[in-house]
Every structure is written in C-alpha cells, then in structure tokens.
Amino acid sequence: EPEVTQTPSHQVTQMGQEVILRCVPISNHLYFYWYRQILGQKVEFLVSFYNNEISEKSEIFDDQFSVERPDGSNFTLKIRSTKLEDSAMYFCASSGAGGPSDTQYFGPGTRLTVL
C-alpha cells in the first residue's frame, strides 16, 4: 500500500541553525501538508500546498518557515533559524485530487530537537 515517507526520523540541531525536513508524499496525490505536534499537545496545522503554491497557512507558519516541492516527488519544510520552541514532531501528509474531501495520509514524522 502506498505510504508517505519522511526523513530523517530524528534531527538534532543547535538553536539558530537551519534545518530541512523531507517528505515523499503518495505518488498520485496533489495536496500536501505539514503539521507539528509539540510533546503533550495537540497536532497543529502549519501549511497546505497545492499546484506549487501555498494554499493556506497558520499563524505559526511565519517568515522562518518555507515549503518547497523541488522535484516531482519530494516536499520539504525549511526552518531558517531554529528556536528552542520549534522542538516538536513534524508530520507531512498528502491527499488526492479531491483535496479536502479526501483522506489525508500522514507520514511517520520527524522528531526535531533544538538544543
């Protein structure tokens, strides 16, 4: 069964460093998302991406964040200058041509630890 994959599974970085989290969505999906979950808190929406542009973003997704689909398979989240409070599990998700009417499939997550 097709699945969303994410790399790395765990990333440790120093405060102020840039990190890039990578995702490979399900191959025929058209909508892509990033969510995060701070330890012990709810899963929070960050951004949705369709047709090579951001379709929606939350107030969390400020100028330090950016997303890109550099080729036909990868979808990346870049955090430019990490802060301690960026430590969280980051989940990538994708859905099919139906967009919001379709199931969102989640990857296993990348645990980001900012020291």
Added chain:
Amino acid sequence: KQEVTQIPAALSVPEGENLVLNCSFTDSAIYNLQWFRQDPGKGLTSLLLIQSSQREQTSGRLNASLDKSSGRSTLYIAASQPGDSATYLCAVIGSNDYKLSFGAGTTVTVRA
C-alpha cells in the same frame, strides 16, 4: 476558530468490552471529520473519514457516527483487544479551508 474536544482524555477497559470515544467541535460548518490512531512516538493512521453529508461510516470493528448540527461524533470500537491500545484523535476540516483541526485525543488502554 474551530475547537475540537475529546472526552474522556483516557480510558482503561478489560479486553472484550466495547469502547465509546466522543468528539465535539464548535463550528458545524465542516467538510468532513476524520478519526486517527496514534501509537506512542509514531505517526497518525487514518481509521475512518465521514463526509459532512454522511451520518456514519463503518470499517470492521469500528463505527463512527456524525451529528453535524450538534457538532458531535462518536467512535465505537467493538470487542476491544489489547492491540487497540493507542491514542485516538478526532479531526475536522472546515468547509472553507484545507486544514485539519485536531482534538487532544483519547488514550485507550485495553487490559488483557
């Protein structure tokens, strides 16, 4: 802003008992509602998706109902097994956006 609440926060039952997990949301203008399972330190596995026009959805031992007008959904798991132990998350998509708004989850423990 959509707020999703799940009650109870935790539940412990003996094997074989039926589970009832509740989810409520404040804005009834939703596109659909999804139930997920999350194992400790792992990703989210989609269990069921109910479109806003549907009243319920079934998959094996799982049955989810949706009452959009009252802002409620219930997930029933029949004849629970120890392998059902996990956190169950409810999430809704608003009819004007593409983002899932999640509840905090119900952590289920099924005792053998």
